[in-house]
Amino acid sequence: MTAKVITITSGKGGVGKTTAVANLAVALALEGSKVVCIDGDIGLRNLDVILGLENRIVYDVVDVIEGRCRLKQAMIRDKKLPELYLIPAAQTRDKNAISASEMIRLVKDLRSECDFVLIDSPAGIERGFRNAIAGADRVLVVTNPEISAVRDADRVIGILESEEKGPAALILNRLNPALVKSKDMLSPEDVLDLLAIELIGIVPEDENVIIASNRGAPVAYEPKSRAGQAFRNIAKRLRGETVPFLDLDAQSGLWNRLQRLTGRK
Amino acid sequence: MEETRALVQIKGLRDGLLASLDDASWEEQRAALLAQVDDNPAFFHGARLALEVASQILHVNELVELRDQLSERNIFLWAVVGESPTTEQTAQLLGLATRISKPRPEEIRQVRVEDLGEETALFLNRTLRSGTRVEFSGHVIVLGDVNPGAEIVAEGNVLVWGKLRGAVHAGSNGDRTAVVCALDLSPTRLQIADETTTLSLDPQRTSNPETARINEHGKLQLEIWSPDR
Known part of the structure; x- marks a missing residue:
């Protein structure tokens, strides 16, 4: 196996990087890929919480790099998906605890172990x-439909x-089609007009994401969730499949129907 | 040891030091420079350092690493001069100067700029993204967009074949005849010579090719380009 190494980044905080990593990892593992996630946010770790693996941490990425444990010992196996692993960040250290070349070496060691890092x-x-x-083959940039x-x-x-x-490829996260329709939110076209890069997925705003994150079971597990579906589609695209984009108009149709049902329109 | 030393030439500039690196791998160059510094810390302490790297291609992480290592030694890296466009862009991203403002007499590129006078233009065949700053002593032509957060400062005119949404300053040495034109002229800040305007961005505004210039009343004015004229 030679893994594809994919880094998810954004620039701005709070746009859903960690949520995207957790969901893509789950979705890829559901598709049968062997996945290792690395939490690169040393000092402010939370990928473990979102994946529901917080209480299983013994060793972390800094322990691996500083040689206090073997790579395999720091790979925490997921509770439900046996092909999904997490290498957590250290919480008591800071970003300076590792260097780019150490990260490249770590990734190199993982390449033979799985399909996706x-x-x-x-x-x-x-x-x-x-x-x-530093070690990425491909970078996904997450953004929200907000100017900042x-x-x-x-x-x-x-x-x-x-x-x-x-x-780089773009994940447009937390899009609210109703707000786009009323011109109160940037549309995917507005965002792509500025950024001019490949769009790999649009994830609609979905309160299930927050509920799922708090429960430690990413929304990608939920067959009915639109956001979950969007993440599963991105995972398929990462595996090289061609998947049509979610029909946002159909969704706003659903929104309209819901709003009519609840008497808001 | 002597061999590595020869990789680095240190010269005094009017306002700091210039380190010129000979052809070698970046690791060797960097090690040689740091060895030179550590050899004589008192001499380098508090210095403003410009780096001349010839054709070396430097990426952001390499330059950041060196900048950090130098700042640990109390040396302020303010400029990186190189031939590679990648290096130049890297330096710009990090907010470092890419030319030494007081050019040495043998600087060929400077001489040529003066010889050609106002005919000199910098042609950029790409989109300038947020955080990029381009400064040039002639005209600047961009085939691509200028995104919000990018900045162009030109002594001459600025022409953008694309959407101009960043900050632009034409005629930066006081030339009030300079113009700025773009297929879609919606800059966050527009300045010609010392006349500044900030346009409020109206998303409903139709985008037309426009030219900005200083009119006979000394005010900045936008004109929509029309094919009939």
Whole structure:
């Protein structure tokens, strides 16, 4: 096996990087891929919480790099999916605990172990971000349909271009089709007009995401969730399948129906 | 040891030091430079350092690493001069100068710019994204967009074959005849010579090719380009 190494980053914080990593990892594992996620947000770890693996942590990524444990010992196996592993971040250290070359070496060791390595990048464009993208074959940039998030994504894409990290692909997260329709939110077209990169998925706003994250069971498990479906589609695209985009109009049709039913329209 | 030293030439500039690196791998160059510094910390302490890297291609992480290592030694890296466009872009991303403002007499590129006078233009065949700053002593032509957060400062005119949504300053040395034109002129900040305007971005505004210039009353004015004229 030679894994594809994919880093998920954004520039701005709070746009859903960690949620995207957790959901893509689950969705890829559901498709039968062997997946290892690395939490690159050293000092502010939370991928473990979202995956519901917090209480299983013994060793973390810094322990691996500093040689206190073997790689396999730091790989926590998921409760439900035997092909999904997490290498958690250290909580008591900071971004300077690892370097880009150590990250590249770690990723190299993982390549033969699995099909996908997903790296969760911290927010910002400083050292933690540099470490997270150092070993990546491909970078996914997550943004929200908000001007500030899109500006930061643009900056990050510029840095990725200058680092020759190949063309980044975009995940547009938390899109609310009703707000787009009433022109109160940037549309996917507005975002792509500025960023001009490949779109790999649009994830609609869905309160199930928050509920699922708090429960430690990502929404990608839920067959009925639209956001879950969107993440499963992105996972399929990462595996090389061609999947049509979710029909957002159909969804706003559903929204309209719901609003009519509840007497809001 | 002597061999590695020869990789680095240190010269004094009017306002700091210039380190010129000979052809070698970046690791060797970096090690040689740091060895030179560590050899004589008192001399380098608090220095403003410009780096001349010839054709070396530097990426952001490499330059960041060096900048951090230098700042640990109390040396301020302010400029990186190189021939590679990648290196230049990297330096710009990090907010470093890419030209030394007081050019040495043998700087060929500078001489040529003066010889050609106002005919000189910098042609950029790409989109300038947020965080990019382009500064040039002639005209600047962009085949692509200029995104919000990007900045162009030109002594001459600025022409953007695309959407201009960043900050732009034409005629930066005081030339009030300079113009800015773009297929879609919606900059966050527009300045010609010392006249500044900030346009409120109206998303409903139809995008037309427009030219901005200083009119006979000394005010900045936008004109929509029409094919009939």
